[in-house]
Amino acid sequence: MQKPSFLTAQEIVIWDKVEAGEPLTDEEALFLYHSRNLGLLGILATIVRERLHGKIAYYNRNFHIEPTNICIYECAFCSFARKPGEPGGWEYTPDEIESIAASYVGKGVTEVHIVGGVHPKRGIEYYADIIRRIKRILPGIHVKAFTAVELKVMCARSRMSYREGLSALKEAGLDSLPGGGAEIFHPEIRQQICATKASTEEWLEIHRTAHELGIPSNATMLYGHIEKYEHRIHHMRLLRELQAQTGGFNCFIPLKYRKENNALSYVGEVSIIEDLKNYAVSRLYLHNIPHLKAYWPMIGRHTAQISLSFGVDDLDGTIDDTTKIYSMAGAEEQHPVMTTQELEELIRSAGYVPQERDSLYRPIHTATVS
Ligand code: SF4
Structure with a gap:
């Protein structure tokens, strides 16, 4: 792509690094976070996104x-x-979980x-049994x-090391780990x-152990609350460093803080502009994690669609109204469900080519480009 003539000296340095596929420094990521040139961020992130995935946009x-x-x-x-006994709580039995699986x-x-x-x-034994039943x-x-x-707590409860607990779950049929619980790593x-749940070091150690055992994983970052840009960059730096050692992360998923019904409501929510900027900087900074996901039940299907032009290559899946985590926090999607036709249409109308994938990003079916 032709370099625009209006770029500043700093923007030219970053443009050249992005085109050469070189990793950005923390200072360059911070510069981009403070940039008001959202269009430029979209173009830069798209250079990386299209180098990795062309016009493909994945879903499952x-x-x-x-x-x-x-x-x-x-x-x-x-x-x-x-809490136990509190209204609104649920605890499915293994038989109920089997019934949910059977309905699919x-x-x-x-x-x-x-x-x-x-x-x-x-x-661990309880969850291994659930996996076997499914x-x-x-x-x-x-x-x-x-x-x-x-995983940290279930290993402790079963008096197992992370390696023993993950091995037992793998033996039962665990295929990969989701990226949740990372939140913001900076202390x-x-x-x-x-403060009280798994520490940054513990989160990273569990994912490192999973990668060593051949269990791939994803990584998330909860943004848009009390953190600063510097904290987001620190978070991504730790992920980038672990990825350089293990190569086990498939996908990075920025998760937007939603404000309903929780103790941080007073801080409000960031704008869609901030969401798009965050996707773009994530794509540019995390050069060694192949996929960037916009989790549409959290961000809403329309922002997810726009995010495809800000570095995102994956919109997650059909979901079928089976998650309450974001609807309970006030997300637009109160009953998240999209058919494959709806997901493909959403992607096509944004100018991209829909590709159904399996969980390891292998193509399942290539849609016809219309
Ligand atoms: S995010 Fe919610 S469900 Fe997860 S550990 Fe914290 S309190 Fe528990």
Whole structure:
């Protein structure tokens, strides 16, 4: 692409690095976060996005199981968790989870995403049993399950090391880890929003161990609350460094803080401009993580569509109204469900080519470009 003539000296340096595929420094990422030139951020992120994925935009056919929202922690941003006995709490039995899985037989789903509250009593054996039951009913399904925050406690409850706990879950059929629980790694912020749960070091260690065991994972970042740009860059730097060592992250998923029904409501929410800027800087800074996802139940389908022009290459999946985490926090999508036709139309009308993928980004079906 021709370099525009109106760029400043600093923008020219960054443009040249992006075109050469060189990693940006923290200072350059900070410069981009403070930039008011949203159009330029979109162009730069698109250079990287199209170098990696061309015009392809990925989606999958998935559903979620949230086994419980009973949780031992009280994260300030959380609208989902309940204490035992509190109204609005749920705890599915293994039989109920089997029934949920059974309702997807023959529906073409390729992935189940399982995350929930950190239950006070359930250990590795309980969750391994759930995975086995699901795989008996849906033998070909990819099980992407349990945040590092959940894994830390279930390993402790079963008196297992991370390696032993993850190995037992893998043996039961665990295929990959989702990226949740990362929030913001910087201690100044983590201390204020989720002081008691898995620390930054523990989150990174669990993902490192998973990668060493051949279990790939994703990574998230909860943005748009009390953190500053510097904290986001620190967060992404730790991910970039771990990725350089293990290569185990498939995808980065920025998660927008939503303000309803939680203890941080007073800080409000950031604008869509800020969301798009964050996608673009993420794509530019995390040069070694292949995929960037806009999780549409959190951001809304229309912002997700625009994000395809700000570095995003994946919109997640059909969901089928199976997650409550973001609807309880006030997201636009109160009953998130999209058919594959709707997802493909959303992608096509943004000028991209829809591609159904499996959980490891292997193509399942190539849609005809209209
Ligand atoms: S964010 Fe997760 S760990 Fe924190 S309170 Fe909510 S469910 Fe529990």
